[in-house]
Amino acid sequence: MDFKAKIADAIAKETTLEQDTIITLLEIPPDPTMGDYAFPCFSLAKEMKKTPVAIAEELAKKISFKTIAKIEAKGPYLNFFIDKAVLAETILTKIQKKKLFVEKKKEISLVEGPGPNTNKPLHLGHIRNGLITTTTLNLLKKIGHEVHHVDIINDRGIHICKSMLAYQKFGKDDTPEKSRMKSDHFVGKYYVLFSQKAKEDPSLEEEAKKMLVKWEQGDKEIRALWRKMNAWACKGMFETYKKLGLNVEKAYYESNTYQLGKSIIMQGLRDGLFKERDDNAIVVDLTDKKLDEKILLRPDGTSVYITQDIGMINERYKDFAMDRMVYVVANEQNYHFNVLFEIFKLLKYPFAEKCYHLSYGMVALPEGKMKSREGTVVDADDLIKDMIALAREEVKKRYASLDEKEVEKRAEMIGMAGLRFFFLKYDAAKDFVFNPKESLSFEGETGPYVQYAYARICSILEKHGKSVSEKIYYASLKEEEERNLINLLGKFENVVYSAADHYKPHLISRYLLDLAQSFNEYYHKHQILKEEDDVKEARLFLIVCVKDILKQGLALLGIDAPEKM
RNA sequence: GGACCAGUGGCCUAGUCUGGAUAGGGCGACGGCCUUCUAUCAUCUGGAAGGAGAGCCGUAGGUCGGGGGUUCGAAUCCCCCUUGGUCCA
Numbered sequence: 334m335d336f337k338a339k340i341a342d343a344i345a346k347e348t349t350l351e352q353d354t355i356i357t358l359l360e361i362p363p364d365p366t367m368g369d370y371a372f373p374c375f376s377l378a379k380e381m382k383k384t385p386v387a388i389a390e391e392l393a394k395k396i397s398f399k400t401i402a403k404i405e406a407k408g409p410y411l412n413f414f415i416d417k418a419v420l421a422e423t424i425l426t427k428i429q430k431k432k433l434f435v436e437k438k439k440e441i442s443l444v445e446g447p448g449p450n451t452n453k454p455l456h457l458g459h460i461r462n463g464l465i466t467t468t469t470l471n472l473l474k475k476i477g478h479e480v481h482h483v484d485i486i487n488d489r490g491i492h493i494c495k496s497m498l499a500y501q502k503f504g505k506d507d508t509p510e511k512s513r514m515k516s517d518h519f520v521g522k523y524y525v526l527f528s529q530k531a532k533e534d535p536s537l538e539e540e541a542k543k544m545l546v547k548w549e550q551g552d553k554e555i556r557a558l559w560r561k562m563n564a565w566a567c568k569g570m571f572e573t574y575k576k577l578g579l580n581v582e583k584a585y586y587e588s589n590t591y592q593l594g595k596s597i598i599m600q601g602l603r604d605g606l607f608k609e610r611d612d613n614a615i616v617v618d619l620t621d622k623k624l625d626e627k628i629l630l631r632p633d634g635t636s637v638y639i640t641q642d643i644g645m646i647n648e649r650y651k652d653f654a655m656d657r658m659v660y661v662v663a664n665e666q667n668y669h670f671n672v673l674f675e676i677f678k679l680l681k682y683p684f685a686e687k688c689y690h691l692s693y694g695m696v697a698l699p700e701g702k703m704k705s706r707e708g709t710v711v712d713a714d715d716l717i718k719d720m721i722a723l724a725r726e727e728v729k730k731r732y733a734s735l736d737e738k739e740v741e742k743r744a745e746m747i748g749m750a751g752l753r754f755f756f757l758k759y760d761a762a763k764d765f766v767f768n769p770k771e772s773l774s775f776e777g778e779t780g781p782y783v784q785y786a787y788a789r790i791c792s793i794l795e796k797h798g799k800s801v802s803e804k805i806y807y808a809s810l811k812e813e814e815e816r817n818l819i820n821l822l823g824k825f826e827n828v829v830y831s832a833a834d835h836y837k838p839h840l841i842s843r844y845l846l847d848l849a850q851s852f853n854e855y856y857h858k859h860q861i862l863k864e865e866d867d868v869k870e871a872r873l874f875l876i877v878c879v880k881d882i883l884k885q886g887l888a889l890l891g892i893d894a895p896e897k898m
Numbered sequence: 899g900g901a902c903c904a905g906u907g908g909c910c911u912a913g914u915c916u917g918g919a920u921a922g923g924g925c926g927a928c929g930g931c932c933u934u935c936u937a938u939c940a941u942c943u944g945g946a947a948g949g950a951g952a953g954c955c956g957u958a959g960g961u962c963g964g965g966g967g968u969u970c971g972a973a974u975c976c977c978c979c980u981u982g983g984u985c986c987a
Contacts, residue, residue, distance in 0.1 A: 363919065373918055375970065385970080409970095410919065623901065625986065667902055668985045694904080695983075727952070747952080758924095759911070763904065764983060775952050778911085778924045785934080785952050792934045835915080843912065846923075850954095857954045862935055897934085898952075 336400070336420075340370055340413055343396045348377060365820050366813070368405065368412030369420065375409060385409030417816060418807040421875075424823040428878045429803065433826050437477030440687075443653055444470050444482055446661035447579070451488040451566035452496040453521035455573050455713035456703060457696045457767055458663065463577045464756045464891070465693055465838055466661045471889045472833040472841070473659075481653055484584040485645070488563050489591060494544040496520050497558055498537065499527035509565055515714065517569025520562055528706040573713050578891045583652065585645055593644020595636055597680070598629045606679045619675050627672050642673055646682070657687040659836070664692040664762070691836050694764035711767060717752065723773055724748030724781075728898075746893045747781050754780030757890050758842040778846055780892055783883065786849035786856075790880040791896040793861055794873070801873045809871040814855040818879060821848050825882050829889070838890070845886045852879050 341355035350358075355372065362371045374385040374392070381388055389406035396404055396411075403414040427433060446466030447459045455463075466482070474480045487493075500507075500523040509516040531537040547555045574581065598615055601607045607617045607629060615630040629640055649655065660670060670690035677685035697703065703710045725744035728735065735743075755772050759765060775781040794801070810819070825844065832840040861872045884894040 357916085360918075363922090367919075371919085375918075378970070408919065625900075627986085663984090664903060665984050671902080672986095692903080697983095731952085751952095763911090765910085768910095774925085776925090777952095779952080781952050789934050789953085796935060839912085843923085850923085853953060854955090856935085857932065860935065 336370065336413075336415055339398065339400070340372070343398055344372060344392070344411075347392055347395050349380065350377070362410070362412060365817055367407065367410075368403075369415045369820070370413040372411040372413070373409060374411060417811060420823075421807040421810050421815075421819050422805075424819050425805075425807075425874060425878050428822060428825075428881055429874075434475060434477070434829070440473075440478045440656045441653060442473045442478040442480050442657040442659065443649060443655045444473070444480065444659040444661065444691075445485060446482075448485045448487065448662065449570055450490075450492060451486060451520070451563045451570075452492045452524045453566075454515070454517040455570055456710040457713065457716065458703070459573075460577065460713050460716065460752070461693060461696055461756050461761075462661055462663070463574070463579050464753055465691060465761055467578055467891050468757060468838040468841070468889060469659060469661065469691060469833075469836060471891065472829065472838065475829055475889060476833045478657070481655070482580060482582045483649060483653075484581045486567065486584050486586045488567075488586050489548065489559075489588045491541055491545050492524070493559070493563075494541045494548065495527040495531075496524040497555075497562055498541050498544055499523040499530065500562060501558060503530070509569075515569045515572070516565035517567075517573070518712075518714070520566045520569075525706060573717075576717055577713075585648065587641070590645045590648065591641045592636065593648065594640040594642070595630065595634075595644075597643055597647065598636075598640060601629075601680060617672075617676060617679070619672060622671075622675055624668070624672050624675060629676075639669065639673055639676070643676060643680075646677070650682075650684070655684055657689070658684055659689045659691055661691045661693070664694055664764075666690070667692055689836060691761065693761040697764065697766050699766060699768050711769070717749070719769075720752045720773060721745055721748035724751065724775070727775060743895065743898055746895050747775065747784065747898060750780030750784050750887075750892045751775055752780075753890055753892050754783070754842060757838050758846075760837065760839050780887075780890075781898070783845045783849040783887060784892070784895055784898055786852045787880060787883045787887070787894045788896065788898045789856060790852070790876045790883075793876065794880075795896075797862060797873060801877050802870045803874065805871045805874045806867050807871065809868045810875060812855075812859060814851070814858055815872075815875060817851050818848075818855060818875060821851055822878055822882055825886070841886055841889050845883065845890075848879065848883060848886070852876070852883075 337356055337359055338352070340359060341352045344350065344355050345352045358372060358376065360371050360373065362368050372392075374388040377383075377388050378385045383391075386406075386409050389409055389411045392411050393404050393406040400416050400419045401413055402416040405412045405414070444466055447455070447462035449455055449459055470480045470482055500520075503526060504523060507519075509519040512519060514522070527537065527541075544555060548559060598607060602609065602615055607615050610616050613632045614628050616626045616628050618626050620626060627639065628637055629643075630636060646658065649658070662670065667690065670688075670692070674685065674688045674690070677688055695702070698709070698711065700709065721744050724747040725740060728740050728743045728747065732740075751773065758778060810816075821844075825848075828840055828844045832838060859872070861869060861876070863869075864872065887894045
């Protein structure tokens with residue numbers, strides 16, 4: 334039942350406004366006690382030559398229809414109260430009958446992330462990236478897209494040569510196995526070592542450059558070393574991916590793609606899309622878009638970063654024929670993607686209008702910016718380990734006699750929930766400072782808080798023992814807290830569509846906090862199992878729906894919903 | 899030099915796209931309550947100690963970075979300035 338349309342219809346009969354206009358004007362009051370829908374009367378004031386307050390009062394007297402329990406003029410607003418039982422039935426049965434997200438938005442969508450380098454292990458920034466990436470994939474899938482997780486592995490370049498050179502000079506025959514290190518950390522160790530040694534001996538920088546030239550010439554020895562070290566780096570990083578729940582469907586390696594795109598640039602030049610500068614560089618003129626002139630091919634004909642991005646998108650189009658391409662990349666590359674997308678439009682790529690740079694803010698530490706080469710980073714594996722260890726302590730504190738296996742299971746669920754939620758509760762666009770002491774918490778606005786609400790519901794249902802009846806006397810749900818819960822449940826679908834459409838994963842986290850908080854408030858104030866049958870059945874049905882939505886929401890964030898914790 | 903992003907109580911943050919009712923949360927502080935479904939002791943119509951806390955409520959705390967403009971109405975839109983971050987040349 335579409336309440337908005339009904340209300341708009343009733344207002345349209347009494348005013349000169351079109352039904353569609355009214356629907357866009359209708360809003361949801363800031364506080365549920367003010368009603369379910371509100372119509373602001375300001376826009377009618379001029380035409381009717383009355384104050385909005387008078388108009389609201391007048392309309393309140395004229396309008397009435399079934400399913401509306403009450404219409405109230407409050408100041409310049411006309412507030413509509415939907416009959417509680419009708420509202421509860423509409424929303425709850427929709428959830429119970431799985432009628433959410435039936436409107437599928439069919440599209441093929443690619444999401445790229447986290448885009449690591451193979452010279453060092455993953456850090457905080459990659460965690461943020463990876464979690465935003467998977468959540469975006471989950472959101473798009475939820476609204477009906479066919480999604481594919483792609484990645485770019487930056488496996489060539491001067492920084493890669495630096496770890497290689499340090500290993501060649503100081504590593505001898507050492508291997509990750511011999512030194513008992515996770516293989517990507519092993520590679521990272523040599524990257525840090527290079528920086529240290531290069532401070533004493535600046536000639537190493539030159540040597541690294543020479544090594545890159547040799548690599549490009551296909552020098553057999555260098556290539557073999559490169560393959561060996563990259564294999565180590567990738568093996569370790571993919572282990573971390575797994576812990577983070579990342580399932581990359583296809584990874585594109587920069588070493589395969591870095592020379593692509595040149596022919597497309599040359600064709601674009603012939604088509605007059607690009608131009609040749611006096612120094613023979615090929616450029617695209619985007620001054621009218623405030624993006625200046627951007628080099629596409631250097632005077633010597635070599636490609637730049639953006640050239641290979643153009644080449645790679647063609648590879649991806651061959652592989653997936655996507656309608657949409659989302660790049661999850663830090664905000665330091667905002668300019669790069671603005672330029673890239675303009676070029677896609679110039680080249681008239683079919684997906685050009687649906688490219689999106691999901692730009693996220695940098696993660697810093699209280700001491701300042703993270704610097705891999707100085708080793709001042711928060712390592713991804715360490716952080717995961719720490720979170721799980723903390724969760725383990727919390728579990729043990731509460732349940733001393735629980736067996737080890739169960740403790741581990743819960744610790745991992747809860748620890749990862751804390752970690753994931755922390756990164757997903759803020760607007761991706763904002764930079765943030767990662768303060769380990771404050772961040773590793775399980776109280777307040779955290780993943781475990783949401784899980785706790787879920788576990789509480791499971792506990793009640795377990796105690797109840799029987800299956801929950803579906804024939805409900807909805808009028809028994811008359812408490813204010815019940816109304817709040819029902820309203821929130823009714824919003825879930827829109828929140829998901831909005832989060833997916835605007836690429837805002839944090840909307841899901843915020844919603845889950847609201848729902849969990851609202852449930853905890855309800856739990857605290859009202860009992861369920863001790864009530865009379867009518868009320869008990871209705872309340873049980875309500876919390877079953879809350880449970881279902883909590884689980885769906887947590888799943889979008891990749892967080893487990895534990896029955897016990 | 900130019901461009902982009904951000905600035906909301908002590909700290910962190912939602913709301914800004916799509917203007918609307920008292921700016922919503924969290925952390926920290928102080929005070930209370932409550933108990934993953936109703937604990938324990940005592941006992942009779944009421945009462946009590948201690949411990950514990952992934953929970954709930956209340957209190958204090960705000961020039962929505964500053965200024966101007968548009969509007970019946972601005973955290974939200976426009977302009978200028980400022981601070982921080984980032985990028986381009």
